[in-house]
Amino acid sequence: MEEARRRRWYADGYCDRSDHDASAPHSVRGGRPASDQTGHETLVERQIRLAHERGDFDDLPGKGKPLPGLDGPDDEDWWVKGYLRREGLSSEPLLPTPLQLRREIERLPDTLSGLPDEQAVRGVVRELNRRIAEWVRAPVGPAVPVGPVDVDAVVARWHADRAAVADRRAAERRAADAAARADRPRRRWWRW
Template sequence: MTERKPPEQTFETWVDKQIRLAQERGEFDDLPGAGKPLPGLSGPYDEMWWIKDLIEREGLSGEALLPTPLQLRKEIERLPDTVADLTTEKAVRETVHELNSRIVDWIRTPSGPPVPVSPVDADEVVRRWREDRRPGRRRRPWRS
């Protein structure tokens, strides 16, 4: 719609006319969700509904929305689980190296809130990986 409101018409009258003309042309026919109740009306009001809808629509996880240093911290916390199924020390070291590269990149060009993140000690990860692979050992939570 590129038509402008004539100066002699009130805004409400002009808008009503545009809607009526669009209805007559059938522009509102067969819209998705036509005849269905609006989603979310049956539950309690949630002022964050639009953010939750955006996250779901875009297929984002909560972690993807975190600032980079917090994402890196989460990866460090999950590192024992990440390397647990790897079969060689070389694979463990490569995984730690890739994570450390991203940590160093963030340290060099920080953006967002100042959250301290440090590279991971590959030797310590390999030591824990070996220890956790021994028969009868239970994996302990990661402590940096």
């Protein structure tokens, strides 16, 4: 059995007959030395050397460039940030709760711009205020001040933004109609 294994290893190029010295300590696989103390290279070192001689490592992507993530300060979450960056995901869920709430408050006008009526706007703001009150009752994370949002002020701003968008669209329609009228050929008052 051992002889058949050695012949297979010789044929595959993992070792040669000169590697087998009866006085050297052998590992379990193929009579390889257990350590490099005897002057023999290990199986892994030999495979790397042979691959390098064949040129398998010549045109690897990223050759000569620093490893990503190792150029900045030590960060225990480097792998999470790298994964989020590779997948194109947002890192916002990793933020503490008060910072997430503050970001939601900042993005509130954009969130509300697509809502159809005032009742839906009030519902979204009430839900946000509920989550803020829930956090204030049992704060977890850094002590960042977050206060409730004034529903009436948000609704008034929503109405103003909606009116501004409607005015802008009307002005764009008027400009498009005027351009279309200018491009049409004028009709003469006489006909032939």
